[in-house]
Amino acid sequence: MLKFVIYDTTGYIIPYTSFDPIPKVPEGIPSMWVDVPIGKQLVSIDISVIPNVAILEDIPTLDLLKIKTKDLEVANTELLENNETLKIRLFDAEQVSAETSNTLQMVIETLIDGGVI
Numbered sequence: 001m002l003k004f005v006i007y008d009t010t011g012y013i014i015p016y017t018s019f020d021p022i023p024k025v026p027e028g029i030p031s032m033w034v035d036v037p038i039g040k041q042l043v044s045i046d047i048s049v050i051p052n053v054a055i056l057e058d059i060p061t062l063d064l065l066k067i068k069t070k071d072l073e074v075a076n077t078e079l080l081e082n083n084e085t086l087k088i089r090l091f092d093a094e095q096v097s098a099e100t101s102n103t104l105q106m107v108i109e110t111l112i113d114g115g116v117i
Helices: 059-115
Strands: 001-006 031-035 040-046 053-060
Touching: 001 040
Parallel strands: none
Antiparallel strands: 001 031, 040 053
C-alpha cells in the first residue's frame, strides 16, 4: 500500500490524517511516498542516507491475524447486508409476480364471463 509520510530530522514519522486522496507535498518539510507491502509496517525513516529510506518491519503475527480477522468481519457484514437486500428484492419480485398473476386471472375470468372468450 502506498503511503505518504511526513517526518522530522530524526526520522520520526509525524502522524497525521488527510482526507485528500493525494495530499499536497509540503515544501521544506521532509516527506516521501513509501510502498508498504502487506505484512509489513512502517517504523521510521533512515535519514543517514540520501535519498532517505523507509525502515519497514514485519507486523507481528498476532497483529496481522487481528487485521485479517477485522477485514473478514467487515467482508462478512457486507455479505450479510447484501444477502438481506437480495432477500427483500426477491420478496418484492415474488409479490409483484403474484399480483400480476392474480390480475391476469381476474381479466381472463372477466373476459370469459362477458362471453368474449
